[in-house]
Amino acid sequence: AQRVTQPEKLLSVFKGAPVELKCNYSYSGSPELFWYVQYSRQRLQLLLRHISRESIKGFTADLNKGETSFHLKKPFAQEEDSAMYYCALRGGGADGLTFGKGTHLIIQP
Amino acid sequence: DTGVSQDPRHKITKRGQNVTFRCDPISEHNRLYWYRQTLGQGPEFLTYFQNEAQLEKSRLLSDRFSAERPKGSFSTLEIQRTEQGDSAMYLCASSLDSKETQYFGPGTRLLVL
Numbered sequence: 036a037q038r039v040t041q042p043e044k045l046l047s048v049f050k051g052a053p054v055e056l057k058c059n060y061s062y063s064g065s066p067e068l069f070w071y072v073q074y075s076r077q078r079l080q081l082l083l084r085h086i087s088r089e090s091i092k093g094f095t096a097d098l099n100k101g102e103t104s105f106h107l108k109k110p111f112a113q114e115e116d117s118a119m120y121y122c123a124l125r126g127g128g129a130d131g132l133t134f135g136k137g138t139h140l141i142i143q144p
Numbered sequence: 145d146t147g148v149s150q151d152p153r154h155k156i157t158k159r160g161q162n163v164t165f166r167c168d169p170i171s172e173h174n175r176l177y178w179y180r181q182t183l184g185q186g187p188e189f190l191t192y193f194q195n196e197a198q199l200e201k202s203r204l205l206s207d208r209f210s211a212e213r214p215k216g217s218f219s220t221l222e223i224q225r226t227e228q229g230d231s232a233m234y235l236c237a238s239s240l241d242s243k244e245t246q247y248f249g250p251g252t253r254l255l256v257l
Contacts, residue, residue: 130177
């Protein structure tokens with residue numbers, strides 16, 4: 036069975052501070068990992084995926100297979116980063132994504 | 145066509161009634177997915193289509209749930225004999241193929257009284 040764990044339901048940091056949203060996964064094969072973001076009153080949208088290894092809006096995430104983690108990081112938080120962030124995994128043959136419960140990130144001015 | 149669309153955006157129904165939701169994917173997208181999201185949880189995968197073929201049904205929550213994509217374009221999700229526990233946000237997503245990004249619609253929020 037595959038599972039995604041986001042241990043923090045809520046994370047509050049000040050503007051300009053570093054941000055790290057944690058994601059751990061459980062999967063026996065080679066997974067694909069994603070971060071999706073949902074801004075207030077908007078639909079869920081892809082932020083980044085591990086295979087592309089790119090930085091989007093200053094966010095990066097590295098897949099650590101040894102620790103089965105895919106933490107999302109940004110060195111300097113901005114107020115517009117406030118949103119719900121979901122870590123997701125795709126593995127096996129179903130192609131459907133397995134999501135974590137999400138972390139509500141609040142950036143305080 | 146600017147994205148995945150879903151209709152209706154909100155639905156209130158009484159327990160025991162049947163409801164049907166529609167999803168229109170992005171044009172040219174072969175894959176279409178349905179998810180359910182309850183309060184405080186991430187989206188939960190239900191089923192998906194490759195063109196008109198439904199390739200995964202086992203995650204549908206019960207036999208009261210069914211989905212179709214008859215012409216390989218739009219899809220419908222039907223819930224028969226609704227229960228209060230069916231109250232949730234139902235999300236649709238589409239992708240160009242199996243390895244491409246899934247783009248989500250705005251969702252249909254269902255409330256069963």
